[in-house]
Amino acid sequence: MxxxxxxxxxxxxxxxxxxxxxxxxxxxxxxxxxxxxxxxxxxxxxxxxxxxxxxxxxxxxxxxxxxxxxxxxxxxxxxxxxxxxxxxxxxxxxxxxxxxxxxxxxxxxxxxxxxxxxxxxxxxxxxxxxxxxxxxxxxxxxxxxxxxxxxxxxxxSTAPRKMLAAGCGDLLANYTAVEDWRLAHKLRGEYFGEYAAALSIMSAKMILDNYEILKNPNEEAVKLVVEALISSGAAMCITGNSRPCSGAEHMFSHALDKLTSSHGLHGEQCGIGTIMMAYLHKLDWERFRGALKAVGAPTTAYELEIDSEQIVKALTIAHTIRDRYTILGANGLSEEAARDLAKKTAVI
CATH class of the missing domain: 3.40.50.1970 (Rossmann fold)
Structure with missing residues (x-):
């Protein structure tokens, strides 16, 4: 580099x-x-x-x-x-x-x-x-x-609780983003920064380890999320791009934005994307889902107020959103595979 x-x-x-x-x-x-x-x-x-x-x-x-x-x-x-x-x-x-x-x-x-x-x-x-x-x-x-x-x-702290929940979703996305980054390094020879990746994961871990505190957040709990978000941003400062914190889960979110104007907050969509991409990466997706539920973030298409078919469609086109190699591969998911993924993770 x-x-x-x-x-x-x-x-x-x-x-x-x-x-x-x-x-x-x-x-x-x-x-x-x-x-x-x-x-x-x-x-x-x-x-x-x-x-x-x-x-x-x-x-x-x-x-x-x-x-x-x-x-x-x-x-x-x-x-x-x-x-x-x-x-x-x-x-x-x-x-x-x-x-x-x-x-x-x-x-x-x-x-x-x-x-x-x-x-x-x-x-x-x-x-x-x-x-x-x-x-x-x-x-x-x-x-x-x-x-x-x-x-x-x-x-x-006076912002709607869903804003804080969205921030937690954006942070948990770091887990799958880093896995995507590792995959691109292994299969495509893309540069991988150990320090930036570690900082990204540490930021996400603050949410996974403390979600019980965030069920009824006070100012100290909000401070924890704010500091984790700042730390996550610092990981991107190191690389000069969003690789440490943005992978297939973010591409899924942007695909939803493209398909419908009736979408949720960015972090909410990334949280749901993280559940599904964690399943593909063989991570503990159920733990991620539990953390998101605990902080009040949506974990299903119904809670996100998005039609199930939009979820499936977004999964099939997510790989086209940007030129970034992820677990979705170069060709993406078929409609059948996308539907199966969304059902197995109870998103639809």
């Missing part, structure tokens, strides 16, 4: 009241006083306005980009603001959409960005990968990891 640059978040603040340190963090990083916040309407109310008002009181000029979907028009609109207002630093305040818009627009314009999550639903809060919606599904783009993460557990 050729030498390359690895970038990690420089500052990570996690805990109750962390958002109160936002001025201190921005002061340390920003080379000027012009700030862009990307946030959805709801997350702007939850945390964005608080961040905006706090920074303005400290003498910063704050601009806002509404980010309801992470697509090219929204990302380009954020880039236009960065250029027009000579923005010095971008803050993604919200969920995956707001953070991805800030992440990719700031990377393209070569300014730093800070991740301020309002939910623990995905490991994108710390990764150098941005998910952009294209043609009904999501495409991953390399970006830059946040220079800082400010994760206020008191705010994140």
């Amino acid at each position: 050729s030498a390359r640059k690895i970038e990690f978040p420089r500052i990570v603040i996690v805990g109750s009241g962390a958002i109160d340190q936002i001025v201190e963090v921005v002061n340390e990083i920003s080379q000027g006083k012009n700030v862009l916040i990307t946030s959805g309407p709801q997350t702007m109310k939850i945390a964005g306005n608080r961040v905006k008002n706090t920074l303005e009181k400290a003498g910063y000029k704050v601009f806002h980009q509404t980010s309801e979907v992470a697509d090219e028009p929204t990302i380009k609109a954020a880039q236009d603001q960065i250029k027009k207002h000579k923005i010095n630093i971008a803050l993604g305040v919200g969920g995956g959409t707001s953070i991805d818009v800030a992440k990719l627009s700031s990377a393209r314009e070569k300014i730093p960005f800070i991740s301020v999550p309002t939910a623990a639903s995905h490991d994108g809060i710390s990764s150098p990968i941005a998910a952009v919606r294209e043609n009904g599904t999501f495409k991953s783009y390399p970006a830059t990891a946040p220079i800082a993460i400010v994760a206020d557990v008191s705010i994140i």
Whole structure:
């Protein structure tokens, strides 16, 4: 593997009241006083306005980009603001959409960005990968990891429980993603990073070993998930891509996105994908399913509110979603094999 640059978040603040340190963090990083916040309407109310008002009181000029979907028009609109207002630093305040818009627009314009999550639903809060919606599904783009993460557990704890459950699903997916990575290394000679893989598995293990605590999560339990998500993102920082945390289970999720607009949260779908891919990898899929049930994540098509036939179809096309070798192989699953897999794991 050729030498390359690895970038990690420089500052990570996690805990109750962390958002109160936002001025201190921005002061340390920003080379000027012009700030862009990307946030959805709801997350702007939850945390964005608080961040905006706090920074303005400290003498910063704050601009806002509404980010309801992470697509090219929204990302380009954020880039236009960065250029027009000579923005010095971008803050993604919200969920995956707001953070991805800030992440990719700031990377393209070569300014730093800070991740301020309002939910623990995905490991994108710390990764150098941005998910952009294209043609009904999501495409991953390399970006830059946040220079800082400010994760206020008191705010994140107020998010719907299903968001936390989705984060647990996204983390458990690391188990099958790493197995896919090993397989690609063995059969295709793809580079395999032992350290990144170990970090990815350690992050997932935090959920598998502590799911009883997450049945009725308090702020400490939420903090555990947030820290695991940040650690998972760090594994991707090491490799510069999503290999340690994204395999066939993620391809299955993106296939569902492509097939229907009535899909679940990304982490929910990845959790169900993990159950099925764990079966194919001969891992303890029933334990994964039990953990997901315990944290309140869906484990069936019915609970995900998706038709069984969509599950089967997604399994048959998942291998076409991206050029990444996984347990699904080069040719994917037949309809018969897909249906059998979904039934054996009680997904349908």
